[in-house]
Amino acid sequence: MLEDIALTKRLLEQFLVVADERHFGRAAERLGMSQPPLSQSIQRLERGLGVRLFERGSGGVTPTAAGEAFTVDARRLLDAQSAAIERVRRVAAGLEGDVRVGYVSILSHHYLPGLLRATAKELPGLRVRLHQGAPTTLTEMIRSGTLDLAFLRDPSSLTSDLVSRDFAVERIAAALPYDHPLAASAGIALADLREEDFVLPDATALPVLAHQVQLACREAGFTPRARAVSDDLTGLFSYVASGLCVSLLPERLRDFHAPEVAFVPLRETSPYLETALSAVHRPDADAAVLRLLELITRRTTP
Amino acid sequence: MLEDIALTKRLLEQFLVVADERHFGRAAERLGMSQPPLSQSIQRLERGLGVRLFERGSGGVTPTAAGEAFTVDARRLLDAQSAAIERVRRVAAGLEGDVRVGYVSILSHHYLPGLLRATAKELPGLRVRLHQGAPTTLTEMIRSGTLDLAFLRDPSSLTSDLVSRDFAVERIAAALPYDHPLAASAGIALADLREEDFVLPDATALPVLAHQVQLACREAGFTPRARAVSDDLTGLFSYVASGLCVSLLPERLRDFHAPEVAFVPLRETSPYLETALSAVHRPDADAAVLRLLELITRRTTP
């Protein structure tokens, strides 16, 4: 190696203009400078490369074979530099990059496909990596930085140190076995279920839902008789499908299209009969996550 | 665009080391500098890009998504820069590049294949573009810069302003029709042909050969009777093949393998019975041409 030449934007541009004009004077004019410093720049470049790039003669200048060859690389380098700058700016702006998204299985049916479609359309530079998991696992992954964004139901209890944002609200409905006498009703009162056997959400795994079910039933004047408990919505659903119990479940679970379970709307309008879907992320989430989040909330709450 | 940052080798290296160490102090040590200027370099880079590349926290530093993305491009840019420098140096050294080589048809049989093979082996970076043409055309192309190197026979008269270098010498032999009484001889004296009809080289197109034939015959005590004239060696050859004349031709033309023509060695050792093959180029030929030329002369005159 000879001297360690810095192939800056300016220097490469100067070289290219000289190679194009084949004339230092005109090149200097095009570059908005005077001829002598341009000569010196090219000399510096030649010294740095240890290579003669131009053959000087009266009436102008002609690139040597090396000079000719270098025009190609100089252009490439300029393009590569501005492309790199452009790219890092786009990543910083959240227009490009990877976002690792976690979700609980229940959400995959109704919300995810549309979200992915909208992302591909409006933020085509973002690559979304999906990861399905249990709520506690997902929040832990968010904390550790393994995941950037997670979609959960009612995560408030898990996320004191995280940022969560509701993007949709679902009604809770009565979930009845298909052969239950009320299964075909267009709507029932919660009190109609006071004598039924219930499968109830586990209070530690699903604290919000468990609490809501208790409060909603209390408002309706009874305490649900717990025949079974499950720490997962699919478990609740399965119990109902088995025909052994009824339950109170977000009516979106209807999307499972299981014929053994009928969802019957409840006449009550209690806030306890609503459940929120939330997106959760770290407070220091990067711009791509925020863009994605913005898109989600815009889509679901227009 | 924000400030116009120069992505120099040094700066990119500094960024990469910090990204690797995730620690300004250690990175500075690895870079052989102290910590504060390194901090400033990274700040300058961040300002120039308009992008935060690292998240500073106690106990070290972590790249942001943008920083992570930029490591890839930074490495690419460094590679591209040194590759470009390496390449232009190789071109300047004549180890890489294009050489446009002209030749007259006669040479294609014996010399060219070996030359191309040797070039591919010893100067694998050189691409040789071949162009066949008449001697005057070739020298003109050399002059105009359309061609870098030309292989000719006895070009001395054409090339006062060019550089020519002999790389092989061939004997001139008698070229006789296959049914000529002397065609089977192992060797004859030039004087044996004094009564023959000759086809002679044109004095303007092939001045050297024409002159040599005249002088050689004069030395042998006669003036050749010109039955025909040709301005091209293949024309001379064809005349002999027709059976109408004899001629004096470089014995390499034997390589045409035409059964109608017999080449019979001449006993004389006159310098007029030798003809040189030369490589011709401009005085300002670049290094690749000189390398190729060096290879040729080394191969043919060991």
Place this chain on the structure above:
DNA sequence: CAGCGCAATATCCTCAAGCATATCAGTCAT
């Protein structure tokens, strides 16, 4: 040979890159 057009050289200026040392200011674990 004189003049013109070209690039190179001489001389000077300014400012940012690039480095140093000394110090400050957070954050965290003891």
Place this chain on the structure above:
DNA sequence: ATGACTGATATGCTTGAGGATATTGCGCTG
């Protein structure tokens, strides 16, 4: 609370990048 990490700031130095103007030197051409 405090000492031991971090990185950031303050301040100063040297150098080269990058530019200017004025002049020189060279090769071509009328």
